[in-house]
Structures are given as C-alpha cells and as structure tokens.
Amino acid sequence: MTALTAAGNRQFKVGTVSEVSLAASTTIYKGAGVCTNAAGFAVPASDTAALVTIGVAEETVDNSAGSAGDLTCKVRRGAVHLFDTDSDLGQASVNTSIAMWADDNALDVAANLTNDIVAGKVIEYVSSSQVWLEV
Secondary structure, X not given: OOOOOOOXXXXXXXXXXXXXXXXXXXXXXXXXXXXXXXXXXXXEOOOOOOOEEEEEEOOOEEEOOOOOOOOEEEEEEOOEEEEEEOOOOOHHHOOOOOEEEEEOOEEEOHHHOOOOOEEEEEEEEEEOOEEEEEO
C-alpha cells in the first residue's frame, strides 16, 4: 500500500447496536453507560470492581424483578457520546483513555475513584462539566 497523494473517501461506521443480557435485579436507563459484570451480564456503569465497558444503552430495560438473562438491552458500541464529568477532566484529557466511570451518567479521573473502570477515550473537551467520549 502507498501513502495518499490526493483526497479520498474513507468508509466508516458510527457504532453498532447489539443486545446484551441483563444481570438479575438490574435496571438500565436509556443513555446510561453500560458494563458487563464478571458473569458477563449487563449492569449500569459504575466504579465497581471487575466491570468492563461495553457501550451506551439505547433503551430503558427494567429487570429489577428478574433473574440474570431474563431480559436484554440494546447497547450502542463504538460511538461518541456526550457525558457529564468531574472538573479534573480537561483539555489535556483529549485523545487519552483517562476517563473512568463514576456512575452510569458521569466520568471522573482514576485519582478520585477506587476501581478505575475505563469508560473510553475523551474525543473533545466541552467544558469543566462535559466531554465527548468514544465508548
């Protein structure tokens, strides 16, 4: 392959949606950061040990009275989303994977958290309270 010598169109994807089985006694709200627990079931993102980020919920699903796997939630992966943040995430955070889940709606830096669950890469700094995050 050779380097470009002129402008060209490159194919891209804006993220994909897949269905993930929910953990027992769990509710995930539309727009929430979503992780899987150690058993592989979806839970709201949080600063909880052993969670792995998988995306952002496309719908609200209430499995609060159900067992693990009774319901599924549509989760968007590989997209960029606007999230609330602690003021410690700033312009220097852009293009890093420094953003960690504080909860399913907010990000913070590892120094302020316990379990350091990586949320994704900060793509754009908006303000001291918001960033665009590639999840």
